[in-house]
Amino acid sequence: MSNVPADLRYTKSHEWVRALGDGTVEIGITDHAQHELGDLVFVEVPEAGRTVKADEPCAVVESVKAASDVYAPIAGEITAGNPKLAAEPEMVNADPYGEGWLMRLKPSPGALAAAALLSATEYQKVLDAEGG
C-alpha cells in the first residue's frame, strides 16, 4: 500500500504538487512511482530559469532498470532543481515527499487553475485501478 498524503495534489503520471504559500509549488514523484522504479542511481533535475509547458518532460529519474521522464504538472518557470539529488539520488526513494523533491516552479498566470490535478482520494483511485 503506497503512502498518499492527503495535503498534496497529484497527476496520473505519478507526480505530486505542494503549494509552498509564496506563489510557487514544489514537485516530486510519488511513493508509488519510486517503488515501481526501484533504487534510483541518477536524477536529472531542470535548471532554474527554464520555462516549461504543462506535460513537458523536464526531469529524468534513472534506476538500474529504467530511466523515466518526469512531466511538468503545471506550466511555469523553474525556480529551483533539488541540488542534493546529484550526489544523493536515493533520497527520492527514502523520502519522496520531503527531501526527495525534484523541482520548484512558479506557475504561469492561470496555469495552476488550468492544471488537471487530482486530490489524494482521486489519485488513490488511479493506483487502485492500476492494481497498486
Add this chain to the structure above:
Amino acid sequence: MAFIPHTEADVAAMLAAIGVARIEELFDEVPAELRVKSLAGVPEALNEMEIGRLMSERAHSDGIALSFLGAGAYEHHIPAAVWAITTRGEFYSAYTPYQAEASQGTLQLTYEFQSMMARLTGMAVANASMYDGASATAEAALMAVRANRKSRSARILVPLTLHPHYRRVASATAANQGLKFEELPYGAQEGITLPDALARYETEDITALIVPQPNFFGRLEDVDALTDWAHAHGILVIAVVNPTALALLKPPGEWGARGADIAVGEGQPLGVPLSSGGPYFGFMTTRMEYVRQMPGRIVGRTLDAAGKEGFTLTLQAREQHIRRAKATSNICTNQGLLMTAATIYLSLLGPQGLTRTAAAAHARTRELVTALTRVPGVRPAFTGPCFHEAVLQLDRPAAPVLRALAGRGIIGGLDLAGYYPELGNALLVCATETKTSADIERYRAALSEALQSVRAA
C-alpha cells in the same frame, strides 16, 4: 535449405491471428510513391564460382597502386597477428553478444578498448565504439545538445576545416532533430580556424564548437585557444581527432584550461585495412559528468557475488531496449569486430610503437612535401605545422594531373576542387610510415612528368 525459422503455415497462422490477408498489407502505411517497384540496375544473381571470378578480375584491374591518398582513411602497416587473432572464432562477431555477461572475454576486451581510448584522448570514460568517425561526430553534436543545459539554441559551430563528409553526415543526421550547424571560415594563409571567425558569436547562445585536430588539411588547429574561448562563453567543445596523431599531440582532455568535453574520431587507422569506404569504426570519449548523455554501450568492471572481478554492460537504462523512442541514441550494437582489431593493434604496438608510427608518418609527410614542392609549379598551400597530410597548390587543375599519375600506378591524393573551390588547384596529399624515400622519389618524378604532359596537352 533456407535458414528461415517460419514455415509458410506459421506465417499464414500469424497473419490469420491478426486479421491480415498478406504480408504486403503490413507495409500499407508506407506511401506508394516511396515504395521501390523494381531494383533497376541490380543484375541477375551469380553463383559463388561466377562471383569469385568477377571480383578477382576487378581486383586485378585495380592493380597495386602506390597511394598518397588520405583524407580520412589512412594506410598503415597492420601486424599480421592483428587479424589472425581478431578472426578467431571466440571473437568473430560484429555484435555485442546476447546474454553479454556470459561472454566475459568479449566484455573484457571491450573494457580494455574503452580504457585505451580514454587514455589516448585524456578523457574519463569511453563507449564501446560507434559506426565511424562521421556518425560519431553527428552523435557528439546531439549529445552536446543534451549535455549543455545552459544553452537552448542547439546551434553548433562547425569549422570548414572539418572533413566535408563529416559535415554532411552531421547535417543529415541531426538537422531534422532541430540542430543548426553554422560554418566557420578558415584563414586563407594558415588553413586553420582563426579567432576572428569566432568573435561574432561571443554574445550569442551557442551549444557547442567542433574542433578537428589535425584538421582536414592536415594542419594543426590552435586547440588551446579555441577550447578556452568556447568555455569562456558557456560552449561545449567537441574534439574530432585522429587516434594515431594523439600519440604525439596533446590529448583533448588537456586542451586549454579545462579540456574538451567530448572527443570522437575515426578508428580506422588503428589496425583496420583500407577498403571502399568501410566497414570502419568510430570512437567516443567524454567527461564523467556527461556519461549518462553518451550514446552506445559501455562495459564496466565490477565484482560478482563471490567477490571475484568480472565485466558487465552498464548504464543501459537509457538505451533503446529499455527507453524505446526516448533512448539517448538509436545506436545499439557497435563495430565490435573492428574495435577488437583496434584493441589488438594497440596492444601489439604499445604506446612506444604508436608514437613511432605517428612520428614516422609525420617525418614522411615532411619529406614528401619537401620533395614535391621542388617540382616547378608546385607550392605548399598553407604555412604552419601539419601531422601527416598537407595541401599543395598546383599551377594547373589537379584532376588531369591525378589521371596522369594514375596511369603511372600512383594515387596522387585528393583533388580539393569539388570541396574547396576557393583554394583553386589544390591537392591534398598524405604519407604514412608505409612510404619509403624511394616511393617519394617515384612520386616526385612522376608528378614532374605529369605536370609537363598536362602542360603540353
